[in-house]
Amino acid sequence: xxxxxxxxxxxxxxxxxxxxxxxxxxxxxxHIPALPDxxxxxxxxxxxxxxxxxxxxxxxxxxxxxxxxxxSDITRPVPNKVFLPPILSFLNASGIVDSDIVIxxxxxxxxxxxxxxxxxxxxxxxxxxxEVIDHKAEDLDTLVRVSxxxxxxxxxxxxxxDFRIVTGYIEPHFMAGFSGGRKGVCPALxxxxxxxxxxxxxxxxxxxxxxxxxxxxxxxxxxxxVAKTVGVDFLFNVAITPEREIAGIYCGDLEAAHQVxxxxxxxxxxxxxxxxxxxVVTNGGGSPLDHTLYQTVxxxxxxxxxxxKGSTLLQVSQCAESLGSDAYTEMMLQYDNDWKRFxxxxxxxAGETRxxxxxxxxxxRVLSRIGMExxxxxxxxxxxxLQQHISLTPILGKGDARERAQNAIDKYVExxxxxxxxxxxxxxxxMIRRV
Numbered sequence: 001x002x003x004x005x006x007x008x009x010x011x012x013x014x015x016x017x018x019x020x021x022x023x024x025x026x027x028x029x030x031h032i033p034a035l036p037d038x039x040x041x042x043x044x045x046x047x048x049x050x051x052x053x054x055x056x057x058x059x060x061x062x063x064x065x066x067x068x069x070x071x072s073d074i075t076r077p078v079p080n081k082v083f084l085p086p087i088l089s090f091l092n093a094s095g096i097v098d099s100d101i102v103i104x105x106x107x108x109x110x111x112x113x114x115x116x117x118x119x120x121x122x123x124x125x126x127x128x129x130x131e132v133i134d135h136k137a138e139d140l141d142t143l144v145r146v147s148x149x150x151x152x153x154x155x156x157x158x159x160x161x162d163f164r165i166v167t168g169y170i171e172p173h174f175m176a177g178f179s180g181g182r183k184g185v186c187p188a189l190x191x192x193x194x195x196x197x198x199x200x201x202x203x204x205x206x207x208x209x210x211x212x213x214x215x216x217x218x219x220x221x222x223x224x225x226v227a228k229t230v231g232v233d234f235l236f237n238v239a240i241t242p243e244r245e246i247a248g249i250y251c252g253d254l255e256a257a258h259q260v261x262x263x264x265x266x267x268x269x270x271x272x273x274x275x276x277x278x279x280v281v282t283n284g285g286g287s288p289l290d291h292t293l294y295q296t297v298x299x300x301x302x303x304x305x306x307x308x309k310g311s312t313l314l315q316v317s318q319c320a321e322s323l324g325s326d327a328y329t330e331m332m333l334q335y336d337n338d339w340k341r342f343x344x345x346x347x348x349x350a351g352e353t354r355x356x357x358x359x360x361x362x363x364x365r366v367l368s369r370i371g372m373e374x375x376x377x378x379x380x381x382x383x384x385x386l387q388q389h390i391s392l393t394p395i396l397g398k399g400d401a402r403e404r405a406q407n408a409i410d411k412y413v414e415x416x417x418x419x420x421x422x423x424x425x426x427x428x429x430x431m432i433r434r435v
Contacts, residue, residue, distance in 0.1 A: 007423045010286030012318035016402040018281065021413060024421040027271035027306070029430055034245035041249055042083045045236075046090060049252025050260055055087075055234055059094035062233070064162030067096055070104045070135075070155075070184050071167050074117040075288055075295060077244045078169045081123045083236060087165065088130070102157050103132045106168075106188025109195050109355065111325065112136075133157065135189050143191050146229050153191035154230050166227075167236045170250065170261040172211050172269055172431045174301040174362060175204060176219040180237040180250075181258030186226035192355070198222050199358035201350045211302060212266055212431045214259075227254060239265050242426060270431045271424075276308040278419035279412055281405075283427035284317030293317070293332075293382065293390065294324030297359050298428035300366045300375065305432040306422055312374045312412065313366065314395075316405050319381035323390065328356035332390045335360075339367050339391045360391070367391060378405040 003022035008015050035041045046055045053061070069087065072078045084103075091101060103122060105113050112134050119127055126132070135155045136142045143153040144160065158164055166184035173179045187195045198219060203209055208216040232254040239248040239261060247268070250261030284290030284299045296317040303313055323329045331354060335342040343364050346357055366375060375392040380401045387394035395408045413419065424430050 051253030051256030068161035196353035292324035
């Protein structure tokens with residue numbers, strides 16, 4: 001009997017455990033310890049920011065009457081309930097009353113937040129005392145133009161506030177290099193046209209629009225330009241552990257604090273490889289990221305450095321909300337596995353960007369390398385019939401996701417006993433780098 005190793009993969013809320021050959025390589029970053037006293041760490045960070053004055057001094061100097069704070073939406077596991085209370089206390093101590101503060105959920109083009117999600121994001125206590133709203137990219141009455149060349153409109157409540165705070169967390173990002181920082185404004189708070197330019201065909205066709213890259217990255221450049229045009233008075237970003245606890249705090253100047261955070265997150269999350277693999281097992285990041293196929297594409301792209309022509313990618317992702325938006329679902333079904341026609345169409349109409357086409361374009365990076373037949377998806381959330389029309393190979397049949405994934409691995413190993421196999425337990429939260 002061959003020796004096995006157990007690997008816990010992110011999947012939904014609880015994850016799934018898979019058995020792999022003992023020779024399989026586990027690709028993961030360094031262990032990230034949680035801060036022992038996050039409350040004290042938040043206060044210390046606010047008093048000792050990067051590249052700017054302490055928050056209390058900035059508030060005293062500016063003496064704002066109104067403040068807007070932007071937070072990430074439900075697709076990001078940001079510990080808002082840890083750092084929002086002390087930030088609000090600083091504001092109150094500076095004479096800014098709760099009624100002059102608004103928290104804006106940076107939805108970008110994602111769906112609106114439900115009432116339950118708003119409470120999950122900030123907690124009932126904050127929800128009862130502070131106005132919390134969604135950004136509405138499609139509602140022109142809620143936007144204000146900040147630039148004519150190129151045309152950019154941004155959430156009016158954020159732009160018109162006397163003091164603007166951007167929060168979020170830093171992780172590897174498959175288009176923008178890293179999340180956090182400027183992304184709290186663009187695409188989080190901008191209009192549809194700007195989102196389309198940020199995610200446009202030409203932008204994503206640039207190889208620098210990739211995980212871990214900021215230099216010459218067009219997504220990064222567009223977002224920084226928009227954020228600086230609007231003006232961000234204070235950034236508060238965190239890095240988190242796999243258990244969603246705060247591991248690092250990077251606050252202060254929009255660019256300086258974000259740069260420090262990106263450097264540390266890169267150090268923590270990078271797994272180095274000196275070869276590619278025949279089979280790579282990964283995931284969609286677990287809840288809340290793997291609620292949709294749309295977000296699951298991030299896990300596919302994360303594995304690219306470990307893949308070559310002939311490799312197989314096995315992706316487990318719950319996708320409890322199926323594919324994603326109506327627009328994304330309609331587009332996937334329209335092309336019905338014909339991803340090459342999709343790429344030709346969006347290249348031919350590069351001046352126009354369909355809603356959510358960017359995710360399919362990123363999936364096409366993986367398709368171009370290993371082909372549809374070698375992208376295997378295991379999901380309990382997407383109806384079986386639907387899985388057969390979304391430019392991948394579904395692993396269907398009896399049993400739940402864990403059982404079907406394990407059967408697929410066992411059959412692959414049986415057919416390819418000398419195969420080089422790797423697993424990425426943290427999925428899109430890991431950066432793979434060739435040495």
